[in-house]
Amino acid sequence: MSSQTLTDTVQLTPILEASRRAAVDLAAAPTQVKNRALAAVSAALRGNVPDILTANRADLAAGRENGLSGGMLDRLMLDEARIEGLAAAVEQIALLTDPIGEVVRGRSLPNGIRISQVRVPFGVVGVIYEARPNVTVDIAAIALKSGNAVVLRGGSAAENTNRVLVGLLQQAIGSSGLPAESVQTIDPFGREGATLLMQARGHVDVLIPRGSAGLIQAVVNQSKVPVIETGAGVVHIFLDESANADWAVEIVHNSKVQRPSVCNALETLLVHRDAAARLLPGVLAKLAASGVTVHGDARVREIFPAAVPATEEDWGTEYMGLEVSVAVVDSLDDAIAHIRRYSTGHTESIITNDVVNAERFLAEVDSAAVMVNASTRFTDGGEFGFGAEVGISTQKLHARGPMGLPELTSTKWIVRGSGQVRA
Amino acid sequence: MSSQTLTDTVQLTPILEASRRAAVDLAAAPTQVKNRALAAVSAALRGNVPDILTANRADLAAGRENGLSGGMLDRLMLDEARIEGLAAAVEQIALLTDPIGEVVRGRSLPNGIRISQVRVPFGVVGVIYEARPNVTVDIAAIALKSGNAVVLRGGSAAENTNRVLVGLLQQAIGSSGLPAESVQTIDPFGREGATLLMQARGHVDVLIPRGSAGLIQAVVNQSKVPVIETGAGVVHIFLDESANADWAVEIVHNSKVQRPSVCNALETLLVHRDAAARLLPGVLAKLAASGVTVHGDARVREIFPAAVPATEEDWGTEYMGLEVSVAVVDSLDDAIAHIRRYSTGHTESIITNDVVNAERFLAEVDSAAVMVNASTRFTDGGEFGFGAEVGISTQKLHARGPMGLPELTSTKWIVRGSGQVRA
Numbered sequence: 001m002s003s004q005t006l007t008d009t010v011q012l013t014p015i016l017e018a019s020r021r022a023a024v025d026l027a028a029a030p031t032q033v034k035n036r037a038l039a040a041v042s043a044a045l046r047g048n049v050p051d052i053l054t055a056n057r058a059d060l061a062a063g064r065e066n067g068l069s070g071g072m073l074d075r076l077m078l079d080e081a082r083i084e085g086l087a088a089a090v091e092q093i094a095l096l097t098d099p100i101g102e103v104v105r106g107r108s109l110p111n112g113i114r115i116s117q118v119r120v121p122f123g124v125v126g127v128i129y130e131a132r133p134n135v136t137v138d139i140a141a142i143a144l145k146s147g148n149a150v151v152l153r154g155g156s157a158a159e160n161t162n163r164v165l166v167g168l169l170q171q172a173i174g175s176s177g178l179p180a181e182s183v184q185t186i187d188p189f190g191r192e193g194a195t196l197l198m199q200a201r202g203h204v205d206v207l208i209p210r211g212s213a214g215l216i217q218a219v220v221n222q223s224k225v226p227v228i229e230t231g232a233g234v235v236h237i238f239l240d241e242s243a244n245a246d247w248a249v250e251i252v253h254n255s256k257v258q259r260p261s262v263c264n265a266l267e268t269l270l271v272h273r274d275a276a277a278r279l280l281p282g283v284l285a286k287l288a289a290s291g292v293t294v295h296g297d298a299r300v301r302e303i304f305p306a307a308v309p310a311t312e313e314d315w316g317t318e319y320m321g322l323e324v325s326v327a328v329v330d331s332l333d334d335a336i337a338h339i340r341r342y343s344t345g346h347t348e349s350i351i352t353n354d355v356v357n358a359e360r361f362l363a364e365v366d367s368a369a370v371m372v373n374a375s376t377r378f379t380d381g382g383e384f385g386f387g388a389e390v391g392i393s394t395q396k397l398h399a400r401g402p403m404g405l406p407e408l409t410s411t412k413w414i415v416r417g418s419g420q421v422r423a
Numbered sequence: 424m425s426s427q428t429l430t431d432t433v434q435l436t437p438i439l440e441a442s443r444r445a446a447v448d449l450a451a452a453p454t455q456v457k458n459r460a461l462a463a464v465s466a467a468l469r470g471n472v473p474d475i476l477t478a479n480r481a482d483l484a485a486g487r488e489n490g491l492s493g494g495m496l497d498r499l500m501l502d503e504a505r506i507e508g509l510a511a512a513v514e515q516i517a518l519l520t521d522p523i524g525e526v527v528r529g530r531s532l533p534n535g536i537r538i539s540q541v542r543v544p545f546g547v548v549g550v551i552y553e554a555r556p557n558v559t560v561d562i563a564a565i566a567l568k569s570g571n572a573v574v575l576r577g578g579s580a581a582e583n584t585n586r587v588l589v590g591l592l593q594q595a596i597g598s599s600g601l602p603a604e605s606v607q608t609i610d611p612f613g614r615e616g617a618t619l620l621m622q623a624r625g626h627v628d629v630l631i632p633r634g635s636a637g638l639i640q641a642v643v644n645q646s647k648v649p650v651i652e653t654g655a656g657v658v659h660i661f662l663d664e665s666a667n668a669d670w671a672v673e674i675v676h677n678s679k680v681q682r683p684s685v686c687n688a689l690e691t692l693l694v695h696r697d698a699a700a701r702l703l704p705g706v707l708a709k710l711a712a713s714g715v716t717v718h719g720d721a722r723v724r725e726i727f728p729a730a731v732p733a734t735e736e737d738w739g740t741e742y743m744g745l746e747v748s749v750a751v752v753d754s755l756d757d758a759i760a761h762i763r764r765y766s767t768g769h770t771e772s773i774i775t776n777d778v779v780n781a782e783r784f785l786a787e788v789d790s791a792a793v794m795v796n797a798s799t800r801f802t803d804g805g806e807f808g809f810g811a812e813v814g815i816s817t818q819k820l821h822a823r824g825p826m827g828l829p830e831l832t833s834t835k836w837i838v839r840g841s842g843q844v845r846a
Contacts, residue, residue: 024763028786107808113797115807122819123789201643205819220624221647226820247842254844340447349838362837363451366546374536374840383845384538384836385530396545396628396833397649398821410819413807414785415772417797419670421677422806 121147131155233346554578656769
């Protein structure tokens with residue numbers, strides 16, 4: 001560690017200590033106070049559109065100068081409609097049930113002691129993400145509703161926009177009687193700040209990386225703070241021998257094309273050899289008509305000659321665009337084995353009319369979401385009815401799949417006695 | 424990384440791949456098959472007492488030669504009664520409700536899709552622990568019941584005992600029709616094995632360190648696999664102004680003396696200044712009569728001159744023996760502030776007759792277990808009615824407090840559709 005880093009440590013600690021103090025107040029805040037703060041945040045966003053847009057235009061100009069891709073510039077860009085969308089989302093979060101205080105389970109012990117497990121906030125949540133200013137507002141609102149203080153490290157390309165947004169958030173929250181430090185940014189510390197955040201075990205209770213696979217892996221590898229891994233999805237659909245052809249065509253197309261850049265989009269299509277000739281022409285023609293490039297194995301290319309040869313690397317690739325890997329397999333067992341080898345454990349779906357195969361797929365495929373006869377695009381907090389979207393966990397510890405407000409909480413045991421001691 | 428370590432990597436991978444295959448079978452195993460395997464384990468322990476004792480005597484002899492402390496030798500030692508205790512514990516675990524397959528929540532979505540969140544095993548669980556052979560059997564049985572394959576790295580001082588125990592476990596499990604590789608040891612790989620286990624992200628789903636604070640910190644700092652931190656307890660009791668004197672005397676004594684070497688034993692006693700003269704003489708006299716050394720601040724020593732002066736370091740010390748730190752505080756607020764500063768977040772208890780203060784303590788102290796008028800020794804899986812004891816989590820992610828079988832599981836989302844696609 002360089003002496004520069006040591007200096008930064010000294011500077012980061014007061015910020016994290018202020019977060020901890022804010023977290024103490026937030027944990028005790030009644031739902032109505034938190035909702036009032038959320039309403040103030042909505043109003044602040046709507047009331048300061050010009051300031052937000054000015055800052056955002058500066059980020060966009062710098063981004064263009066630095067050669068950001070069109071996709072990245074689009075994610076970075078705010079306009080009046082998007083700001084209104086953010087304000088509306090914050091209002092939605094205010095309407096959700098407060099998870100804090102929920103009694104998860106409880107009982108009386110034989111000695112008369114009563115125990116109950118109660119939902120509490122984590123405390124201080126760190127979030128490391130890329131240049132998407134909407135994440136700043138979404139995460140701050142979700143953290144506030146679940147009683148957590150949040151420390152944000154956004155992508156440097158959004159630094160101006162985030163500075164204005166965090167300022168508005170702090171002012172709105174402060175004006176509602178909750179600590180302004182409920183939301184803080186460490187963007188001024190640059191990359192060093194992210195590194196220090198990952199080492200701040202004890203100061204930060206949980207760290208959530210949101211963004212590219214590279215970002216998430218870097219956080220997972222370096223963090224000493226417990227991490228909830230989100231994201232990467234090499235998502236599979238298996239067309240079983242008995243698959244309904246219409247469902248196969250529509251579900252595959254929807255899963256791949258409806259929004260190809262997201263983690264629950266289809267990346268690899270597997271088809272049973274005895275259904276390949278029946279299903280693949282129609283399924284792949286509809287994909288091709290939408291501009292999808294098919295990477296096929298030899299048996300796929302016999303049926304669909306327009307396919308390019310699939311490489312070994314393709315089976316593990318998350319294209320995030322209009323490409324798909326397709327393979328013919330000899331059996332359900334082979335399909336499950338392929339998925340076990342290449343899947344990132346996000347979402348897999350089987351299209352089948354066979355109840356035994358459906359149940360085997362659901363039981364034996366080890367992913368956050370396993371589906372029968374449904375589009376993989378349904379693995380989503382909004383679709384599941386969770387309201388707010390924190391991300392989709394692909395790890396097994398703590399949260400798995402779409403994360404709603406309860407996934408941003410811990411629990412504690414409340415023990416009420418009347419003088420009992422242990423024999 | 425030395426080339427020696429790289430060679431070891433090559434050797435460890437086949438073991439972890441065998442664990443993964445075993446985990447697939449275990450995840451699908453019906454409860455009755457898992458219970459039959461547990462019965463076979465009990466029988467194997469009871470039927471091979473001489474072999475176990477011979478191996479254990481070799482470890483004890485080596486331990487004496489290497490200068491192990493009396494306490495460590497005691498933890499390492501098995502005798503007929505302890506082996507019978509292990510066999511009985513395995514039978515108890517067979518009687519517990521199987522957590523796998525439990526539907527945690529579920530609903531129908533507006534589009535007719537049905538979703539349900541179902542409890543599933545983690546898959547492969549790694550455990551790094553010290554020279555306590557009972558942990559080998561306990562953890563293996565708990566993992567088996569919860570459908571997890573387990574990879575064990577025990578302390579080298581118990582290597583002979585563990586080799587015999589793992590052999591018996593594998594034979595018994597294999598004879599029941601489940602994979603013998605459900606339980607594996609990497610003890611032959613020595614320290615390198617533990618290091619590699621911590622790097623085996625993807626191969627190992629969760630890592631649980633059990634043992635000293637040093638061991639746990641080393642795992643937390645080095646592991647790239649998600650960790651459940653167990654253990655360290657700087658446990659507090661606060662005697663409020665209104666505390667019942669009899670309860671104060673009995674609860675403090677029980678919390679400190681009943682089993683001082685464990686993590687839920689009392690380490691620091693705080694007392695309200697307006698109750699110090701009334702309560703401390705009786706409370707501390709009873710502790711002293713049991714051989715407890717009192718480390719007191721200046722106001723404590725005025726009331727109880729036998730106390731030695733408490734140092735700053737004492738407030739953060741887990742004595743794990745017959746010593747206690749004692750301070751007089753000016754208010755409930757000061758008591759909570761002291762706890763917030765020095766506690767490890769394990770267990771804290773208030774002794775009070777004041778309902779407002781009781782509720783404030785329960786709400787504002789951020790520990791895995793918070794208590795009113797009860798001994799801290801009750802933070803325990805057995806006392807909470809969980810049956811088996813996996814450890815006590817002091818982190819907030821995934822599990823907090825005593826860990827039973829459900830805490831060794833994850834969940835997955837089952838999604839059943841009939842051709843739905845996302846609009």
